[in-house]
Amino acid sequence: MNDPKLQVSTIPVVRFSLDRSVATAFGCIILMLLGGALYSREFLSPEYLLQQLQISAFLGIIASGAMMVILIGHIDLSIPWTVTLGAMMATAVAGWYGDAGAVFAIPAGVLCGALVGLLNGLGVAYLRLPSMIFTLGMNAVVQGLMVLHTGGFAPQDHATDAMHFLAVGRPIFGFPNALFIWILIGAFTTFLLTRTVFGRRVYAVGNRETAAYLSGINTNAVIIWCFILSGAAAAFAGVLLAGYSTKAYQAMGDPYLLPAIAAVVLGGTNILGGRGNYLGTIAGVILITLLQSILAVMQMPEAGRQIIYGVVILAMLLSYGRSEIDRK
Amino acid sequence: MSDLRHRLYHNGGLLAAIGLFGLMFTIYVANHPVGLTAAVAATAANKAVLLALVAMAQTLPVLTRGLDLSVGMVFILANCMASAIVVGTIGEGLLGIAAVLGAGALAGFLNGAIVVWGRLQPIITTLATGAIYYGIALYIRPGPGGDVQSDIADLATGQLFGVVPTALIILLGVVVLVWLPYRNSVLGRAAYAVGSNEQAAYMSGVPVHRAKLLAYTLAGFLAAFGGLMLTFNTYSGEASAPIAGNYTLNSIAAVVIGGTSLFGGWGSAIGSIFGAFVLRTIEDLLFVFNLDPLWQPLFQGVVLLAAVSLGALRVLRIRNRLELFV
Numbered sequence: 001m002n003d004p005k006l007q008v009s010t011i012p013v014v015r016f017s018l019d020r021s022v023a024t025a026f027g028c029i030i031l032m033l034l035g036g037a038l039y040s041r042e043f044l045s046p047e048y049l050l051q052q053l054q055i056s057a058f059l060g061i062i063a064s065g066a067m068m069v070i071l072i073g074h075i076d077l078s079i080p081w082t083v084t085l086g087a088m089m090a091t092a093v094a095g096w097y098g099d100a101g102a103v104f105a106i107p108a109g110v111l112c113g114a115l116v117g118l119l120n121g122l123g124v125a126y127l128r129l130p131s132m133i134f135t136l137g138m139n140a141v142v143q144g145l146m147v148l149h150t151g152g153f154a155p156q157d158h159a160t161d162a163m164h165f166l167a168v169g170r171p172i173f174g175f176p177n178a179l180f181i182w183i184l185i186g187a188f189t190t191f192l193l194t195r196t197v198f199g200r201r202v203y204a205v206g207n208r209e210t211a212a213y214l215s216g217i218n219t220n221a222v223i224i225w226c227f228i229l230s231g232a233a234a235a236f237a238g239v240l241l242a243g244y245s246t247k248a249y250q251a252m253g254d255p256y257l258l259p260a261i262a263a264v265v266l267g268g269t270n271i272l273g274g275r276g277n278y279l280g281t282i283a284g285v286i287l288i289t290l291l292q293s294i295l296a297v298m299q300m301p302e303a304g305r306q307i308i309y310g311v312v313i314l315a316m317l318l319s320y321g322r323s324e325i326d327r328k
Numbered sequence: 329m330s331d332l333r334h335r336l337y338h339n340g341g342l343l344a345a346i347g348l349f350g351l352m353f354t355i356y357v358a359n360h361p362v363g364l365t366a367a368v369a370a371t372a373a374n375k376a377v378l379l380a381l382v383a384m385a386q387t388l389p390v391l392t393r394g395l396d397l398s399v400g401m402v403f404i405l406a407n408c409m410a411s412a413i414v415v416g417t418i419g420e421g422l423l424g425i426a427a428v429l430g431a432g433a434l435a436g437f438l439n440g441a442i443v444v445w446g447r448l449q450p451i452i453t454t455l456a457t458g459a460i461y462y463g464i465a466l467y468i469r470p471g472p473g474g475d476v477q478s479d480i481a482d483l484a485t486g487q488l489f490g491v492v493p494t495a496l497i498i499l500l501g502v503v504v505l506v507w508l509p510y511r512n513s514v515l516g517r518a519a520y521a522v523g524s525n526e527q528a529a530y531m532s533g534v535p536v537h538r539a540k541l542l543a544y545t546l547a548g549f550l551a552a553f554g555g556l557m558l559t560f561n562t563y564s565g566e567a568s569a570p571i572a573g574n575y576t577l578n579s580i581a582a583v584v585i586g587g588t589s590l591f592g593g594w595g596s597a598i599g600s601i602f603g604a605f606v607l608r609t610i611e612d613l614l615f616v617f618n619l620d621p622l623w624q625p626l627f628q629g630v631v632l633l634a635a636v637s638l639g640a641l642r643v644l645r646i647r648n649r650l651e652l653f654v
Contacts, residue, residue, distance in 0.1 A: 075451070077577075127640035128652055130590040132395075136577055137633035144626025151622040209653040219653075254573075258455055271449045303470065306463030313456040314442065322447040 021268030021320045025283035028316060029290060036294050043294075054168075054176035056289040058237050058244070059259055060282065061182055064189045065233025066260045067281050068226040071193075072206045073273025074131035076230045078120060078139040079260060083253025085142050086113045086235025087242035088149060090163065095156025102160045106239050113235020114228050116142055121224030150250065157249065159242045167243030178240060185233070190278045202226060206273030262313055263288045268320070287316075341587010341595060344638075345602035348585075352609040359616045366487050373493035374485050374561050376608040380499055381554035382575050383582035383600040384507065388543040388550075390583055393523040393592025394443065394450035396544065398458035399551040400576030402435045404567055405465040406555025411474025411565025414556070421477030429552050435461055436548015440541040458576075465567040472566035481560040495557065499601065502553065506546065507597045515542045523592025582607055585635050606635070 036043035062079060069076040090109030094101045116138060123134040149155065159167075169177045193199040201222045204212040213219045234253070242248040261271075267284030269276025291312060295305040336343070357364045382399050389396040406428050414424035435457070442453045488494050510516040518539035521529040530536050554575075559565060579600075580590075586603030588595025610631050614624050646652055 127637060128643050129639055133580060133584050133636045137636050140629030140632050144629040147625045148622050210650055265452050271452055303463045303466035306459045310456045310459030317448050318446050
């Protein structure tokens with residue numbers, strides 16, 4: 001009875017457990033780098049690795065938000081135009097209000113994304129519509145708003161200096177700022193998921209919302225907050241992307257939806273919710289970015305790239321992402 | 329519940345979609361500068377049938393509580409294949425059509441096989457296979473181009489007896505020859521059972537695996553049929569990711585508008601056809617009312633969101649709060 005091990009194990013310790021999926025994902029990253037090194041020495045140079053991490057940061061920020069929504073068993077398909085919305089509103093605010101606008105540009109962009117997330121959350125939580133279809137409709141509405149916005153008002157689309165600095169600046173030992181931002185957001189997400197009541201509630205809702213509700217959790221609030229975080233993260237990534245490419249343009253978020261979901265799932269997060277940790281998402285994001293980069297460096301035509309991309313995701317998931325046989 | 333009331337209750341979504349479409353199409357025709365001529369009907373039908381076929385394809389996995397995010401990619405793949413092999417004489421063209429439909433069914437079977445035997449989630453499986461199918465389409469047609477057997481194409485997109493659009497007849501043929509037999513077959517009913525409760529279906533001896541495999545295979549077949557019809561309309565093939573994504577997303581919207589539950593086990597492909605017609609008529613309405621093109625995407629988005637939000641009416645009927653958390 002006084003066995004100390006028993007007492008320790010009865011306390012549910014939430015920590016980074018290096019489970020099989022995360023280990024496999026990191027293993028694949030190392031294999032890819034080694035395979036790439038056979039092709040060219042450049043793949044192991046610090047400059048290349050830092051550049052990859054910088055590019056990963058944008059996907060990583062989007063995936064952080066997407067992960068929150070996937071953990072509660074929903075999905076956010078409004079990511080593409082929320083990314084674009086964040087970029088366009090930030091640059092537009094900077095254009096409308098001059099110097100003062102430059103200060104508020106980034107918060108304004110993120111706030112717009114959070115607003116889209118709030119509406120998504122309200123629709124999913126209170127109207128009880130499937131998130132897949134509601135966020136899809138939301139995506140179409142935001143797209144319509146942005147077409148109207150750019151076509152009707154011809155707003156400024158140039159990124160401000162601050163946005164440019166955050167996205168491509170490397171003031172500290174040549175470390176990219178974007179990477180620092182991702183580390184900050186990643187640390188925040190990890191803290192949220194593992195050290196706060198809210199994080200526990202996220203997992204609870206994802207596992208079985210009925211049980212969470214009966215335990216006295218305000219499940220609607222959890223759902224709404226997760227969607228707000230997803231919208232804000234997507235919009236913030238949009239702001240940074242605008243800084244990276246120096247301008248905001250239509251459909252700039254389109255190439256990020258599927259990689260973000262794929263990264264989260266490759267990292268071992270259950271697409272049905274309730275299971276997953278942030279370390280896996282980091283691995284998934286780096287894996288996807290590296291895969292895209294290696295295929296690009298090898299000058300593989302787009303057709304081959306798409307096929308290999310699909311096959312690799314399938315092969316990895318088949319090796320560790322299979323659900324258990326559910327026959328009881 | 330009497331038989332009639334029971335039937336009405338079960339087909340409420342379908343009837344709502346038919347009513348909505350009837351209303352919108354009437355407004356459209358009434359405001360069309362030419363009115364309802366055979367040519368206007370044929371153009372409208374040719375456009376609508378494409379989405380209707382893809383929406384039918386989407387319905388089948390959704391009924392088993394799955395989802396197929398690769399329908400748009402299979403649609404595009406079939407388009408590119410058809411622009412390459414449905415050429416030459418009519419006989420060669422027909423052979424090509426068979427090959428395209430076979431390839432579509434194979435693509436669908438692959439989805440089903442990974443879902444059933446690979447035990448991966450349908451969303452993520454079809455996301456990945458979609459990339460593969462798109463890659464193959466791009467391999468076949470790196471740039472837009474190609475050709476199609478013009479006799480077959482003209483027949484498929486023209487009018488029968490100068491009045492009825494052939495595309496509608498073909499759609500009717502697909503419903504009668506594919507959907508209705510499927511719906512009434514053992515595996516078709518098994519698909520509904522699997523969608524309602526997979527555990528219970530398995531315990532009752534329902535062939536769960538074969539039902540899912542057939543649903544995904546038929547989905548691939550129907551999506552390829554849509555791609556074939558697209559080729560007959562455009563006389564060329566193009567591996568366009570935006571078009572593929574558009575059709576995938578609209579197919580989900582059409583399924584929902586047509587009264588099929590995304591939670592599986594409830595609905596029909598016929599509802600999805602009318603859901604697709606509704607979506608297409610929205611676009612046509614924007615055209616006849618001469619709406620500023622800048623406002624069109626917003627209007628479409630709002631209508632789409634409003635249409636799917638109708639599903640929220642279900643919440644009002646629920647008496648026990650626990651039933652909310654399906």
